[in-house]
Amino acid sequence: MTTIKDIAKVAGVSITTVSRALNGYSDVNEKTRQKIIEIAKQLNYSPNTLARGLVMNKSKTIGLLVSGLTRESAKDNFTFEVLAGVNQYVSEVDYDMVLFSTTSTKQREKTYTQLCRERRVDGAILQGIRSDDPYLQEVVESDIPCVLIDIPIESETVGYVTTDNVLGAKKAVEHLISLGHKNIAMINGYSYAFVSEQRLKGFKEALLEAGLPIHEEWIADGEFREDNAEREALRLLTNYPHITAFFCASDLMALGVIKAAKRLGKRIPDDVAIIGYDDIILASYATPPLSTIAQNKFAMGYEAAKLLIHMLEGKATSHVKILETELKIRESTVKNYD
Amino acid sequence: MTTIKDIAKVAGVSITTVSRALNGYSDVNEKTRQKIIEIAKQLNYSPNTLARGLVMNKSKTIGLLVSGLTRESAKDNFTFEVLAGVNQYVSEVDYDMVLFSTTSTKQREKTYTQLCRERRVDGAILQGIRSDDPYLQEVVESDIPCVLIDIPIESETVGYVTTDNVLGAKKAVEHLISLGHKNIAMINGYSYAFVSEQRLKGFKEALLEAGLPIHEEWIADGEFREDNAEREALRLLTNYPHITAFFCASDLMALGVIKAAKRLGKRIPDDVAIIGYDDIILASYATPPLSTIAQNKFAMGYEAAKLLIHMLEGKATSHVKILETELKIRESTVKNYD
DNA sequence: CTCTTCCTCCAAAACGTTTTGGATTGTTTT
DNA sequence: AAAACAATCCAAAACGTTTTGGAGGAAGAG
Numbered sequence: 001m002t003t004i005k006d007i008a009k010v011a012g013v014s015i016t017t018v019s020r021a022l023n024g025y026s027d028v029n030e031k032t033r034q035k036i037i038e039i040a041k042q043l044n045y046s047p048n049t050l051a052r053g054l055v056m057n058k059s060k061t062i063g064l065l066v067s068g069l070t071r072e073s074a075k076d077n078f079t080f081e082v083l084a085g086v087n088q089y090v091s092e093v094d095y096d097m098v099l100f101s102t103t104s105t106k107q108r109e110k111t112y113t114q115l116c117r118e119r120r121v122d123g124a125i126l127q128g129i130r131s132d133d134p135y136l137q138e139v140v141e142s143d144i145p146c147v148l149i150d151i152p153i154e155s156e157t158v159g160y161v162t163t164d165n166v167l168g169a170k171k172a173v174e175h176l177i178s179l180g181h182k183n184i185a186m187i188n189g190y191s192y193a194f195v196s197e198q199r200l201k202g203f204k205e206a207l208l209e210a211g212l213p214i215h216e217e218w219i220a221d222g223e224f225r226e227d228n229a230e231r232e233a234l235r236l237l238t239n240y241p242h243i244t245a246f247f248c249a250s251d252l253m254a255l256g257v258i259k260a261a262k263r264l265g266k267r268i269p270d271d272v273a274i275i276g277y278d279d280i281i282l283a284s285y286a287t288p289p290l291s292t293i294a295q296n297k298f299a300m301g302y303e304a305a306k307l308l309i310h311m312l313e314g315k316a317t318s319h320v321k322i323l324e325t326e327l328k329i330r331e332s333t334v335k336n337y338d
Numbered sequence: 339m340t341t342i343k344d345i346a347k348v349a350g351v352s353i354t355t356v357s358r359a360l361n362g363y364s365d366v367n368e369k370t371r372q373k374i375i376e377i378a379k380q381l382n383y384s385p386n387t388l389a390r391g392l393v394m395n396k397s398k399t400i401g402l403l404v405s406g407l408t409r410e411s412a413k414d415n416f417t418f419e420v421l422a423g424v425n426q427y428v429s430e431v432d433y434d435m436v437l438f439s440t441t442s443t444k445q446r447e448k449t450y451t452q453l454c455r456e457r458r459v460d461g462a463i464l465q466g467i468r469s470d471d472p473y474l475q476e477v478v479e480s481d482i483p484c485v486l487i488d489i490p491i492e493s494e495t496v497g498y499v500t501t502d503n504v505l506g507a508k509k510a511v512e513h514l515i516s517l518g519h520k521n522i523a524m525i526n527g528y529s530y531a532f533v534s535e536q537r538l539k540g541f542k543e544a545l546l547e548a549g550l551p552i553h554e555e556w557i558a559d560g561e562f563r564e565d566n567a568e569r570e571a572l573r574l575l576t577n578y579p580h581i582t583a584f585f586c587a588s589d590l591m592a593l594g595v596i597k598a599a600k601r602l603g604k605r606i607p608d609d610v611a612i613i614g615y616d617d618i619i620l621a622s623y624a625t626p627p628l629s630t631i632a633q634n635k636f637a638m639g640y641e642a643a644k645l646l647i648h649m650l651e652g653k654a655t656s657h658v659k660i661l662e663t664e665l666k667i668r669e670s671t672v673k674n675y676d
Numbered sequence: 677c678t679c680t681t682c683c684t685c686c687a688a689a690a691c692g693t694t695t696t697g698g699a700t701t702g703t704t705t706t
Numbered sequence: 707a708a709a710a711c712a713a714t715c716c717a718a719a720a721c722g723t724t725t726t727g728g729a730g731g732a733a734g735a736g
Contacts, residue, residue: 001455003692014716019694029714046456050397051692054388055721061436069422075619080418084407087439096457098399098436101425117339118384119434255623281413285593287625341722352686357724367684389722393691 002043010039022047053120061096062308063121065112065135067128069101075226076252076280078297082127082149085301093309102135112138123312125149125304130192147308149300151194159311159319161304165195168293168325169202172247172275175291175327177210179334181245181273185218185236187229187257189249199249199277218243222253229256237264237272244272245333251276251283254290258332273333288331295325340381348377360385391458399434400646401459403450403473405466407439413564414590414618416635420465420487423639431647440473450476461646463487463639468530485646487638489532497649497657499642503533506631506663507540510585510613513629513665515548517672519583519611523556523574525567525595527587537587537615556581560591567594575602575610582610583671589614589621592628596670611671626669633663
């Protein structure tokens with residue numbers, strides 16, 4: 001493996017000059033620079049980022065901390081798309097990304113700060129962690145720059161990117177209302193996700209603004225799981241047969257509700273209309289295709305990486321990025337749409 | 339940020355002793371070791387992996403080189419599941435994983451070797467690269483340990499993990515034949531994927547062994563794309579109406595074929611049976627649910643990482659791992675299955 | 677009492693960079 | 707002709723580890 005030392009020897013200059021030549025400093029003669037560059041190319045030189053990182057005290061590497069990168073999480077490809085977005089920006093600006101996946105057990109072994117410092121990441125992006133997660137507290141207290149996805153916490157060193165979940169939920173429910181639905185149930189996600197709170201808020205606001213009553217007993221916790229949502233929907237549809245529409249805090253749960261409705265012999269959307277949240281791939285392939293509030297997960301990853309790296313380089317003006325959502329109307333709410 | 343120097347000062351010993359104490363060498367008194375460990379904990383010490391990597395000349399980091407980590411590739415979650423598998427093993431043995439995503443344009447800028455050496459990865463896993471890819475040649479020539487997924491190349495420094503694609507394809511086609519199909523078409527992937535060759539081979543073998551003729555004109559190239567497969571299937575079904583079954587080299591293409599069949603008003607599986615390959619998430623959610631040859635993509639990633647790290651640590655006995663596939667029968671081939 | 681051996685410890689070198697603070701020219705200004 | 711300046715180069719320190727080759731002393735063997 002060739003080093004700048006080797007280049008220096010061949011070129012007959014000092015290693016200082018090689019370093020400065022390769023890094024574009026002005027205090028080296030253009031002729032020697034060309035010679036050095038030529039030699040570097042011939043010797044097939046590539047700089048040792050470890051050595052560089054050691055002396056510069058930064059690695060040009062960010063960590064992506066996701067929770068639950070498991071076989072099962074592949075269904076909602078949320079994590080994957082965020083990852084793809086992060087990767088996109090990171091590679092545009094010549095950073096590296098290292099992936100950490102945490103589980104609740106793992107968190108007891110190693111703290112967030114340890115993880116980041118040991119791996120010498122300059123900053124981190126956190127996705128999918130819950131609001132009761134031990135990491136979260138640590139993140140805010142540590143001095144490692146970090147960007148949260150879908151968790152609205154802001155400080156000197158932490159920023160976040162999210163969508164307006166209140167508005168998104170409102171758009172979904174208003175869509176149902178505009179179709180004439182008056183008896184709308186909601187399957188929410190677990191309460192230790194910030195988005196659940198907000199989507200619930202949007203749900204209630206939409207009802208209130210339309211002058212509809214809020215039935216607390218029509219709001220169930222599906223824990224963001226397909227099977228739980230199915231079970232809850234079965235229960236609701238059986239106990240409260242006048243429900244004609246469901247707003248679900250995730251598409252995966254909406255798929256569960258579809259199953260429940262089908263099992264009870266209800267026609268969708270005639271007997272019961274269903275709208276989800278996220279716009280996962282499965283949504284458009286479901287039968288019937290699922291109406292939903294689309295979030296651009298790729299963009300969320302991209303913007304998170306952008307924000308983080310701007311923060312690292314001291315050129316971030318704001319620490320917050322709110323993205324748009326979009327109502328996608330498909331056949332689970334409107335028959336023969338298209 | 340505390341270093342071993344700080345610990346040494348507090349403990350009143352040399353940095354050598356601290357290093358050796360923390361790394362479990364035997365030539366340090368158990369009492370001093372405990373003292374040092376205690377101090378390290380108090381000072382919140384975490385080792386600088388850059389410095390360590392520099393002197394040890396290895397980073398305990400592997401690179402995962404995937405091609406086409408884009409928004410679109412989320413549909414077939416192949417990449418994601420492999421990634422999850424790699425991540426799983428890597429974190430079990432306390433390595434790190436850094437993700438590189440390549441595009442054909444990017445490959446011209448930076449060579450594989452440069453990429454690996456610059457980022458100081460100890461080895462790499464390559465997924466999704468094509469057989470005509472400039473990288474592939476380089477990989478074999480370079481001395482960086484590497485594991486290929488679904489590309490059977492083996493050498494001192496390169497191994498691979500794959501499934502038996504010939505057998506997998508045979509199983510699929512034999513299933514169709516066992517259902518009485520005699521006129522079976524195939525939608526293959528592009529030819530610069532090794533798996534396409536092999537699945538084609540399996541397809542032909544199955545036909546031959548059953549004494550059925552091979553109609554070359556019934557074999558189309560869907561380029562692993564849903565839309566292309568749909569177009570090709572439309573063409574085949576129109577031109578050769580006696581075709582009663584399709585074997586597709588990927589589930590995504592099978593979904594395209596389903597669309598084509600539906601568009602022509604054919605009933606599935608009564609008029610035309612369809613079987614795919616991969617078992618992507620969408621397969622079980624399709625209408626009708628898609629029969630397929632399942633590959634355990636998570637396991638492929640896991641085994642690839644395992645193999646690579648064994649190679650790195652000199653304890654790999656073989657450089658090859660072949661995984662099993664499994665025939666999953668669903669309603670696209672057999673009515674009311676279950 | 678001397679010679680080994682074992683147990684603990686340590687100083688210094690090494691890894692490959694970047695950066696600091698000059699040194700050496702040659703050229704221009706006064 | 708002296709002084710100031712610009713251009714080009716370099717030696718040495720620094721980053722935080724691991725490893726090498728001992729040093730010093732205590733205990734056991736003869």
